Amino acid sequence: MAVEAAPQSRGASIEIEHLDKYFGAVRAVDDVSLSIAAGEFIALLGPSGSGKSTILMSLAGFERPTGGRILIDGQDCTYLPPYKRNIGMVFQHYTLFPHLSVMDNVAFPLKMRGISKAERRRQAEAALETVRLAGYGQRMPKQLSGGQQQRVALARAIVYRPRVLLMDEPLSALDKNLREEMQLEIKRLHSELGLTVVFVTHDQSEALTMADRIAILKSGRLQQVSPARELYERPSNLFTASFIGEMN
Ligand code: ADP
Ligand code: MG
Secondary structure, three states: OOOOOOHHHOOOOEEEEEEEEEEOOEEEEEEEEEEEOOOOEEEEEOOOOOOHHHHHHHHHOOOOOOEEEEEEOOEEOOOOOHHHOOEEEEOOOOOOOOOOOHHHHHHHHHHHOOOOHHHHHHHHHHHHHHOOOOOOOOOOHHHOOHHHHHHHHHHHHHOOOOOEEEEEOOOOOOOHHHHHHHHHHHHHHHHHHOOEEEEEEOOHHHHHHHOOEEEEEEOOEEEEEEEHHHHHHOOOOHHHHHHHHOOO
């Protein structure tokens, strides 16, 4: 049994309006506006330091924007704490609790939300099944491969059926074969659960393979937002053209 499609598991729309974030004098995000449709899979693509993580952390509620607004399904969430946003997040380096079993790792967000033990177990098992790790609940994280650990992190991110899944370079620590397998896994999850996915990467080909649309960033500024194919065929400026061209 996979995680059931509950009404709240369908994707939410996201509006980013004139988002600004300063760290001291550093303008990490510079007047970024972006509309993301419910259920869309969008990639934020750009070189290191271009503001991708800061945008994602602002969406998740871990960074407080200096200016602008974030609306999720029309609701102003700009200053809402993370746990009130109905968002799941996966980071680059597996952030599993090493002293907790796989089951307890996955059930952790449910515990934070005061859900009963039996129900936590049921939902965690369903989430593990969704990422194809049924039966792994009693293992410890260190007994799993890197790819399996990242799938546990994914199960933990979807266990309370968020409407938005944010991923910050979730595959860049994995070797090539595992990365390709996980790319397919994430695409499958996206269509199965109908989530809105915002996927951060600095890997051009990963963005082109996975996303419906790609938003290109440079120095905190949005350069172009286009369907993958269009970006490749009609880059709107020299930066986009050379950044995409680096793949070849
Ligand atoms: P990316 O994820 O695209 O690599 P980041 O969003 O991490 O970029 O960083 C954007 C800019 O903001 C960089 O110049 C980075 O050094 C700076 N920055 C990010 N987080 C902090 C922080 N907590 N304190 C100070 N500067 C930061
Ligand atoms: Mg980053």
